[in-house]
Amino acid sequence: MRLPADSLGYALQASARLVAEVLDGANLTDGFERMQQAHPDWAEGTRGAVRDLAWSTLREYGRGDAVLRHLLHAPPPSFVRALLLVAVHRLGQRPEQAHTVVDQAVQAVAAEMPGMRGMVNAVLRNALRQKASWADWIGVDEAARHAHPRWWLERLRRSHPERWEAVLDAGNQHPPMALRVNRRRMTVDEALAMLQQAGVPGHRLENDAVLLERPVAVARLPGHGEGLLSVQDAGAQWAARLLDARDGERVLDACAAPGGKSAHLLERADVDLLALELDPQRAERIGRNLARLGLAAQVRVADCRDLHAWWDGRPFDRILADVPCSASGVARRHPDIKWLRRDEDIGRFAAQQAEILDALWQTLAPDGTMLYVTCSVFDEENRLQIARFRARHGDAEQLPIDNRPDCQLFPNAEHDGFYFALLRKSR
Structure with missing residues (x-):
C-alpha cells in the first residue's frame, strides 16, 4: 500500500521512520538527508511536513513517552512505537484534527506493518479518551515535564541555578x-x-x-x-566579530565544518585562512560553501591535535577553536542530541577539548589571540574548561568580553546557546 506523498499519513509514516532510527541510536540530520536523497521528487510541502513532525516529536519525546507508558501494556515494534509518538505529539498540537490524525496514523501503519493497524487504532482512541489525564501523567515526572533527560536537568541546575528552567523551556521551542x-x-x-x-x-x-x-x-x-x-544562527555570528582578525593576518579555523565561521572571517577581512576538518565529507562542504560566496581558503583534512600532520611551523595570529562539544545549546535545532547523549559523554568531550586547546596553543604566535567556542551550556565544557587551561598555561591571559571574563549566550528567541572565551598568548 502506497500513501499519497501529500497526505498526512505519508508524513506520519516517514517521520516515524526517522524517529525510530534515532531511538535506535542514529543521527537525525544524517537520517533525514539520506531520506531526501532517496526521494528527490519530494515537494517542498512534503519535505517540510516530514521534518517538522520528526523534529517536534523528538523535542518533546519525554512527554510523549510518558503518555505512552500509560497506554501500552507491552513494547511494540520500534516503528510502531515511533509512529505512536508522532501521532500523540500531533494530537497534542492539533486536537481539532483528532479524527484525521487517528485515521491517517492507521493508514501509515497499514502501509508499513498491516498487522498492527488494529493495535494503533485502539491505542490512539484510548489516548483520546484519556486526554484529560495527559497533563497529570507528564507532570509527575520531572524529566517528562521539561522534556529533557534527568542528568541534563541536574547539570543545568548546578551550572545555572538561576535560569535552568528558562534554558530548558527555550530548548523545547522551534529555533529562530x-x-x-x-x-x-x-x-x-x-x-x-x-x-x-x-x-x-x-x-x-x-x-x-x-x-x-x-x-x-x-x-x-x-x-x-x-x-x-x-x-x-545569530549567536554563531559573534565568533568572527570577537576574534576580530585583520587584513594580512594568518588565521586558523581548527574545527571548521561546515564552514560558516570560516566564511564569516573571510567576509570581514583579507586573511590567510587555513580551515581544518577531521571528516573528509564535511571538509567538502567547507569548499562548497566558500565557492558559493566567492571566497578562498586552504582547506585540509586533519586532526587539529596532530600537529605533525598539518602544521608547517609558522605561527598563527588568530585561532578559532570551535571545538566538538555536547551541543547542549543547540538541542532544539538537533533534538536527537537530548536522547542520544549520556551524562558520561560530557567528561569525554571535556577531555577532547583540553587536548585540542593544548595542541593549538603551541601554534599561536606571541601576542596572538585564540577564541574558544562551544555550543554548550554546561560549565564543564565552558568556564571550568578555560579555568583548567589557564592553570596549565601560565602564558595565557583571558581577555574580557563586553566587560565580563567570558560570554555565555543562552538559547532564546533570537539565537542558540554558545560560549566564548578570548585568550591572548603573552610574549
Missing part, C-alpha cells in the same frame, strides 16, 4: 532563523530591503545578523544562491 550578510557583496540595509521586497521580512540585531520574522525555505531566500546571504 537568522541570516549572515556577505559584507563583500552588499550592506545589511541593502539585504533587508531585498528580503522585504521578496516577502521575507526580518530585522537587524546588534551584531548585524538578520533575524527573520519566521523561518522560510532556503529556496525562498533571494541572493542565497548568488552568495549574498548565508543561513547562520
